[in-house]
Amino acid sequence: MNSMSVHLSENRRNREAFGSEIAQARHELVAGLSQKSARIAPKYFYDGLGSRLFEAICLTDEYYVTRAEAGIFAAHARDMAAAIGPKPTLIDLGAGNCAKAAGLFPALRPAQYVAVDISVAFLDEAVGKLQAGHPHIPMLAVGADFSEHFALPAEVEASRRVFFYPGSSIGNFTPLEAAQCLRRFRAACGDDGGLLIGVDLVKARPVLEAAYDDALGITSAFNLNVLRHVNALLDSDFDVSNWRHRAHFNEDQSRIEMHLEATRAQFVAWPGGGRQFAAGERIHTENSYKFTPQGFTTMLAQAGFGVTHSWSDAAQQFLVCYARAQ
Numbered sequence: 001m002n003s004m005s006v007h008l009s010e011n012r013r014n015r016e017a018f019g020s021e022i023a024q025a026r027h028e029l030v031a032g033l034s035q036k037s038a039r040i041a042p043k044y045f046y047d048g049l050g051s052r053l054f055e056a057i058c059l060t061d062e063y064y065v066t067r068a069e070a071g072i073f074a075a076h077a078r079d080m081a082a083a084i085g086p087k088p089t090l091i092d093l094g095a096g097n098c099a100k101a102a103g104l105f106p107a108l109r110p111a112q113y114v115a116v117d118i119s120v121a122f123l124d125e126a127v128g129k130l131q132a133g134h135p136h137i138p139m140l141a142v143g144a145d146f147s148e149h150f151a152l153p154a155e156v157e158a159s160r161r162v163f164f165y166p167g168s169s170i171g172n173f174t175p176l177e178a179a180q181c182l183r184r185f186r187a188a189c190g191d192d193g194g195l196l197i198g199v200d201l202v203k204a205r206p207v208l209e210a211a212y213d214d215a216l217g218i219t220s221a222f223n224l225n226v227l228r229h230v231n232a233l234l235d236s237d238f239d240v241s242n243w244r245h246r247a248h249f250n251e252d253q254s255r256i257e258m259h260l261e262a263t264r265a266q267f268v269a270w271p272g273g274g275r276q277f278a279a280g281e282r283i284h285t286e287n288s289y290k291f292t293p294q295g296f297t298t299m300l301a302q303a304g305f306g307v308t309h310s311w312s313d314a315a316q317q318f319l320v321c322y323a324r325a326q
Contacts, residue, residue: 038277042286053218061215062211065167079309087160088162094118111137111160112138115140117144120141127140140153147181150187159193163189163194164197166198171255172289201317212247219245224260226260246261255289257284261280305324305325308322308323
């Protein structure tokens with residue numbers, strides 16, 4: 001087989017894989033929207049516009065998460081590097097614009113950087129820019145959804161894998177899903193790797209709710225944009241103007257909940273079906289669980305990790321842990 005036919009075969013496989021992913025997304029979206037209490041998985045926030053809106057959320061006055069975590073990294077990067085050890089393969093989960101990982105490069109000095117995100121076009125652009133500034137670090141962009149399964153390409157170094165999962169993104173999963181996710185990370189990092197992870201801590205309701213409903217309305221736009229993305233994936237006909245953003249802290253579940261609420265009765269159609277929504281009916285789009293240090297340490301241990309170090313900010317709003325495989 002000549003090189004041209006190999007290239008064409010690879011393109012065909014890529015198209016088939018992409019088609020399979022779209023089919024799976026459509027199936028998942030229809031299943032979620034058809035439930036008695038409709039839902040859309042938070043991974044569908046992150047099309048190109050959604051990724052940029054999330055960047056803007058991180059700059060709002062109310063969203064303390066980014067500032068608290070960044071302060072921890074700035075103050076303790078050298079301690080983290082000492083705990084992790086030399087030349088890790090740094091695997092950045094939900095990498096986005098790659099800025100958080102890039103800020104740790106001077107301290108961690110990774111042997112390889114692997115950025116993983118569901119928004120492929122946005123990721124490719126971010127990694128391209130980062131590679132230009134750090135030509136000595138081998139880099140790889142991996143478009144993948146790691147929420148249900150996890151398989152890294154062969155190009156990722158097998159040794160000294162350190163998974164980097166900042167921003168308390170683990171809080172988007174239910175406790176059971178989070179435990180399963182942590183176990184997948186543990187299996188993928190091998191016996192000489194670990195996990196550097198950030199988690200948001202329980203705090204006063206007004207602080208939490210403001211962080212997910214900022215005065216500028218950026219979080220509202222981020223939440224509503226998921227309907228645009230669903231329309232593109234599912235060929236549905238959501239009218240964004242008929243919905244509004246809602247967020248509240250559920251103390252019993254220790255989680256922020258985000259919903260989209262219908263402002264009027266409407267029928268939303270998609271190929272092969274649809275659903276009638278009553279005025280005031282909601283679509284559940286995100287949970288963001290909040291942790292206690294002891295509770296999260298227990299989760300890590302149950303997944304096969306041992307916490308070797310943890311760091312917090314002065315206000316005890318946020319926690320970063322390095323957990324070594326055990």
